[in-house]
Amino acid sequence: MTEKVLTKNISNVNDTTPIDRYEANEGYLGLRKALNSMSPDDCLLEVKNSNLRGRGGAGFPTGMKWSFVPKHGDCLPGHKYLICNADEMEPGTFKDRLLMEQDPHQLIEGMVLSAYTIGANIAYIFIRGEYRLAIQRLSEAIEECYNSGYLGGNILGSSFSLEMYVHPSAGRYICGEETALINALEGKRANPRAKPPFPQVSGLWGRPTIVNNVETLCNIPHIIHKGAEWFKTLGVGEDSGTKLFGVSGRVKNPGCWELPMGTPIRQILEDHADGMQTGLNLKGLLPGGGSTDFLTEVHLDLAMDYNVIGAAGSRMGTGTMIILDDQSCPVGMVLNLIRFFAQESCGFCTPCRDGLPWTRQVLEDLENGKGSEADLETLAYQIKYIGTPGNTHCALAPGAMEPLQSAMKYFFEDFKNHITLGRCPYEMNGVY
Amino acid sequence: MIHNIIQSDTSSTLTSEEIHLINIELSHVPQKSGAAIDALKIVQDKRGWVSDECLIAIAKYLEMSSEELEGIATFYNLIFRRPVGEKVILFCDSVSCWLCGCEKQKHKISEILKIDYGETTKNKQFTFLPVPCLGACDKAPVMMVGDELFTNLDSSKIEQIFTDYEQEAG
Numbered sequence: 001m002t003e004k005v006l007t008k009n010i011s012n013v014n015d016t017t018p019i020d021r022y023e024a025n026e027g028y029l030g031l032r033k034a035l036n037s038m039s040p041d042d043c044l045l046e047v048k049n050s051n052l053r054g055r056g057g058a059g060f061p062t063g064m065k066w067s068f069v070p071k072h073g074d075c076l077p078g079h080k081y082l083i084c085n086a087d088e089m090e091p092g093t094f095k096d097r098l099l100m101e102q103d104p105h106q107l108i109e110g111m112v113l114s115a116y117t118i119g120a121n122i123a124y125i126f127i128r129g130e131y132r133l134a135i136q137r138l139s140e141a142i143e144e145c146y147n148s149g150y151l152g153g154n155i156l157g158s159s160f161s162l163e164m165y166v167h168p169s170a171g172r173y174i175c176g177e178e179t180a181l182i183n184a185l186e187g188k189r190a191n192p193r194a195k196p197p198f199p200q201v202s203g204l205w206g207r208p209t210i211v212n213n214v215e216t217l218c219n220i221p222h223i224i225h226k227g228a229e230w231f232k233t234l235g236v237g238e239d240s241g242t243k244l245f246g247v248s249g250r251v252k253n254p255g256c257w258e259l260p261m262g263t264p265i266r267q268i269l270e271d272h273a274d275g276m277q278t279g280l281n282l283k284g285l286l287p288g289g290g291s292t293d294f295l296t297e298v299h300l301d302l303a304m305d306y307n308v309i310g311a312a313g314s315r316m317g318t319g320t321m322i323i324l325d326d327q328s329c330p331v332g333m334v335l336n337l338i339r340f341f342a343q344e345s346c347g348f349c350t351p352c353r354d355g356l357p358w359t360r361q362v363l364e365d366l367e368n369g370k371g372s373e374a375d376l377e378t379l380a381y382q383i384k385y386i387g388t389p390g391n392t393h394c395a396l397a398p399g400a401m402e403p404l405q406s407a408m409k410y411f412f413e414d415f416k417n418h419i420t421l422g423r424c425p426y427e428m429n430g431v432y
Numbered sequence: 433m434i435h436n437i438i439q440s441d442t443s444s445t446l447t448s449e450e451i452h453l454i455n456i457e458l459s460h461v462p463q464k465s466g467a468a469i470d471a472l473k474i475v476q477d478k479r480g481w482v483s484d485e486c487l488i489a490i491a492k493y494l495e496m497s498s499e500e501l502e503g504i505a506t507f508y509n510l511i512f513r514r515p516v517g518e519k520v521i522l523f524c525d526s527v528s529c530w531l532c533g534c535e536k537q538k539h540k541i542s543e544i545l546k547i548d549y550g551e552t553t554k555n556k557q558f559t560f561l562p563v564p565c566l567g568a569c570d571k572a573p574v575m576m577v578g579d580e581l582f583t584n585l586d587s588s589k590i591e592q593i594f595t596d597y598e599q600e601a602g
Contacts, residue, residue, distance in 0.1 A: 089567075092527055092565065093569070096567070098569070157466050256570060
């Protein structure tokens with residue numbers, strides 16, 4: 001039986017965890033421990049030693065990210081900021097919603113601890129505007145915290161103070177990119193910024209800023225309360241801790257489960273999602289959201305660890321898998337994804353703004369049976385030039401190319417069949 | 433595009449309640465333009481959408497050019513620069529919902545309400561818009577109507593939802 005950490009207060013019923021129930025289940029003990037007996041440097045060391053890696057998709061070590069924030073005295077006086085990235089918009093991703101709706105205090109405690117560690121006195125939760133229930137429950141939980149001394153001036157009698165705000169987004173996928181998010185918080189268009197300078201040094205209003213994903217921050221109270229060594233024992237592979245893994249698509253029991261890091265894909269798919277729906281077979285899967293490369297049946301025994309999935313040519317991303325069955329069209333699926341990325345391009349750089357609509361057009365022609373052999377060469381050309389990091393201002397367009405390049409690698413016959421048949425071979429299957 | 437530029441008096445265009453709410457946002461930001469998105473949302477919350485007249489008034493109040501504010505307003509999916517119906521339908525058309533047959537359900541809605549994406553029903557009750565992944569992929573297909581999330585959509589469920597709204601509206 002897996003030890004439940006992030007979801008220990010979460011049941012099947014869609015209710016929230018009020019402050020008394022959160023406190024009764026070891027809630028705010030990590031914060032009390034830190035404020036009573038640990039310096040910010042002690043907390044940083046604990047998080048570094050835990051090997052916690054960012055759960056938003058990139059997998060960057062959290063402790064290392066925090067260590068880039070200049071210490072008090074090493075930068076001009078003024079605010080430092082902590083931002084929680086709750087702009088969950090990666091297609092196929094549905095894990096942060098669960099954490100915010102059903103256990104908002106866990107996120108708040110994680111944010112207070114993280115702010116204490118990096119020396120921030122202002123914190124924002126940048127959340128999707130569509131997440132109405134999460135916005136409401138977080139706002140209520142923040143008010144409970146102000147009333148109980150977990151937020152505001154001199155938290156729990158210490159010298160540490162923190163103000164926290166919920167900021168609902170006006171909606172755009174690119175806001176999930178941390179520097180674009182910072183621009184959105186400053187009231188601007190959410191175009192990503194050039195890096196360097198990195199936000200840790202010059203972020204919101206030009207001040208040191210840390211942006212972390214919801215799930216990453218939710219791990220912090222447990223790491224501080226129970227220690228880095230305990231956290232490391234939770235994973236069954238090379239990475240530490242547990243992870244929310246999800247499965248969507250035409251499986252018998254789609255859902256989201258907290259499992260050890262390193263759980264094999266097959267186990268998630270068969271034991272938790274109960275396998276494919278009757279009459280369908282697995283054709284491929286995107287392991288961590290719409291901007292990750294396809295994997296296939298031969299990869300099912302791989303561990304869901306950042307490096308293992310990376311070595312197989314994909315990325316663990318958000319850890320929420322999207323399953324392609326054998327009755328759905330791979331070209332149609334990739335077209336759906338490219339449409340999304342073309343629409344959500346911020347328009348700042350040419351390869352993304354003009355390249356992605358071009359790719360979409362080529363795929364539309366193929367899907368509608370109007371494609372030619374030359375289109376396959378065009379797609380290969382686009383993958384090469386749009387997909388190479390450094391040709392674009394940020395990672396959106398290279399991310400968009402990941403499902404396309406891997407679909408062309410694994411499902412090339414399907415692309416060819418659209419041309420030879422002059423129609424989509426799957427069009428009779430009733431999905432569309 | 434800003435049509436019919438009207439030089440209006442800010443105080444008469446924005447209500448005192450709107451100005452009060454914008455002022456609260458201004459207290460958190462080091463410069464006035466920092467509250468641009470919040471101000472747009474406040475006005476939209478009260479009026480359903482942001483008209484040219486309101487946009488110019490907000491820009492003036494925040495001491496920024498209306499062109500700059502227009503660039504911000506049109507960037508974001510949830511700021512409406514055209515009138516919308518009483519309830520906005522945000523229909524998820526992203527990958528998991530697509531795999532679970534959302535295109536069929538989209539056609540069902542179009543058939544019932546007689547509108548396509550970007551359009552508003554004649555009685556101004558609904559505006560129909562696609563939205564990127566709503567983060568409820570285990571319950572695909574999904575949509576929002578106003579503030580409410582509807583999951584595991586199929587034809588009969590969609591019929592029921594809009595029949596209920598019709599009865600509610602009397």
